[in-house]
Amino acid sequence: MKIQALLEAPCEWLHPGEQNSRIVLSSRIRLARNLSRFPFPGWARRTEREKVLALALPAAVGLSAMKEAVLSDSMDHFTPVEKQVLVEEHLISREHAGRNAGSGVVVNRTRTISLMINEEDHFRIQAFKGGLQLKAAWRIADKADTELDEKLEFAFSPKLGYLTACPTNVGTGLRASAMVHLPGLVLSEQIGQIVKAVNRIGLAVRGLYGEGTEALGNLFQISNQMTLGESEEEILERMHKVIGQVVQHEENARQKLLEERPRLVVDQVSRAYGVLANAYTISSKEALNLLSLVRLGMDMGLFPDRCRTIVDEECLIKTQPAHLQLSQEKKLSTEERDALRADFLRTQLRDVPPPETGQLSSPLHS
Structure with a gap:
């Protein structure tokens, strides 16, 4: 094609x-x-x-x-x-x-x-x-x-x-x-x-x-x-x-969040990574919103910069509904797309280590 x-x-x-x-x-x-x-x-x-x-x-x-x-x-x-x-x-x-x-x-x-x-x-x-x-x-x-x-x-x-x-x-x-x-x-x-x-x-x-x-x-x-x-x-x-x-x-x-609410940043990024790396079904909307938070974590140094390519060039585009269907060369139901998307994300994120949260999570800010 x-x-x-x-x-x-x-x-x-x-x-x-x-x-x-x-x-x-x-x-x-x-x-x-x-x-x-x-x-x-x-x-x-x-x-x-x-x-x-x-x-x-x-x-x-x-x-x-x-x-x-x-x-x-x-x-x-x-x-x-x-x-x-x-x-x-x-x-x-x-x-x-x-x-x-x-x-x-x-x-x-x-x-x-x-x-x-x-x-x-x-x-x-x-x-x-x-x-x-x-x-x-x-x-x-x-x-x-x-x-x-x-x-x-x-x-x-x-x-x-x-x-x-x-x-x-x-x-x-x-x-x-x-x-x-x-x-x-x-x-x-x-x-x-x-x-x-x-x-x-x-x-x-x-x-x-x-x-x-x-x-x-x-x-x-x-x-x-x-x-x-x-x-x-x-x-x-x-x-x-x-x-x-x-x-x-x-x-x-971003700087103000790091200074005043570092635990919020760490919590949001860590939860996003945890769901993406372990989910077995996930919608397009949820995946994009969670990938956004992982990308924010990369910008803040919580992940190695080499992992940016995985998020930007693989996950953001290839997890979209039509891309998934094209990869399978057939029409998929919503449930099938959500399962395939989750499988794809788990595979991609194997090469992305958990966020390095030590420095940001230590202060007890609200």
């Missing part, structure tokens, strides 16, 4: 980035673009969407970033499980997973760039980097955008900028986002204040899989909401500054 070949290749954005990779897992740039003289996908007939796909798919495959593309196909050629795997990998949206004939996707081998064709817009160009590397991700997306613009005619207004299906994307069509891990702010009950503060300055805070989803595993997506009236550079600068401030708040929250 093509999707199996994709998953067997190393995923670059899962590797630590240059800055704040403990807290900022990944950076993503998404550009919305549409072809002129074609209706937006939501208004288009199937024959019109298929015409767009016939133009867009070869243009996307021909990008320099796609020299080693391992996935390029129409959405009706994927099974429901394969589509959900792509959602869990953050390569397509949940909405795009519901598309069939007339829509498509192209992904390169390292999963640093993904193009959705005929989602809400004719093109959704997505570029990914590990850690806080918005500008590096922007360079990937911008290069792909430039190459496509040389082959195709985009819908553009000298007054408004790029025209998009949703008015909130008109202008640059740029959405910059970062996936941040904020267990310190959650444990210290400060997350609500941070979300409100970020929202007040025109940014959005969403869950693990974007708009309308839950922040499982203390993972949040922070993104800009304005695309009109600001240049790409201004958007990226503002995003970088705000995310840097959120990272600082998370660092301060």
Whole structure:
């Protein structure tokens, strides 16, 4: 299967980035673009969407970033499980997973760039980097955008900028986002204040899989909401500054927890490790929330740093429902997935020693 070949290749954005990779897992740039003289996908007939796909798919495959593309196909050629795997990998949206004939996707081998064709817009160009590397991700997306613009005619207004299906994307069509891990702010009950503060300055805070989803595993997506009236550079600068401030708040929250409530930290991390290492059935939600606490323990030095790869590259992604089903090449019931997930986690955590709690657990703080 093509999707199996994709998953067997190393995923670059899962590797630590240059800055704040403990807290900022990944950076993503998404550009919305549409072809002129074609209706937006939501208004288009199937024959019109298929015409767009016939133009867009070869243009996307021909990008320099796609020299080693391992996935390029129409959405009706994927099974429901394969589509959900792509959602869990953050390569397509949940909405795009519901598309069939007339829509498509192209992904390169390292999963640093993904193009959705005929989602809400004719093109959704997505570029990914590990850690806080918005500008590096922007360079990937911008290069792909430039190459496509040389082959195709985009819908553009000298007054408004790029025209998009949703008015909130008109202008640059740029959405910059970062996936941040904020267990310190959650444990210290400060997350609500941070979300409100970020929202007040025109940014959005969403869950693990974007708009309308839950922040499982203390993972949040922070993104800009304005695309009109600001240049790409201004958007990226503002995003970088705000995310840097959120990272600082998370660092301060963790430090305060260590100083004032070390037993709480040790208890939460140790319980999480104990359940994950010994459970024989566990849900996706519980696994993500417990893995978040183990990851926090790694950041605080309670586990060897070599174990981070096991959590970030193996457990966080491969325990998701569709990944488990794909590994078994069949549809599984909830009970079967929960049992398989627990077996997988126990196996992976054999190489992770129990947390070193001596130094943190000794003070008798509340």
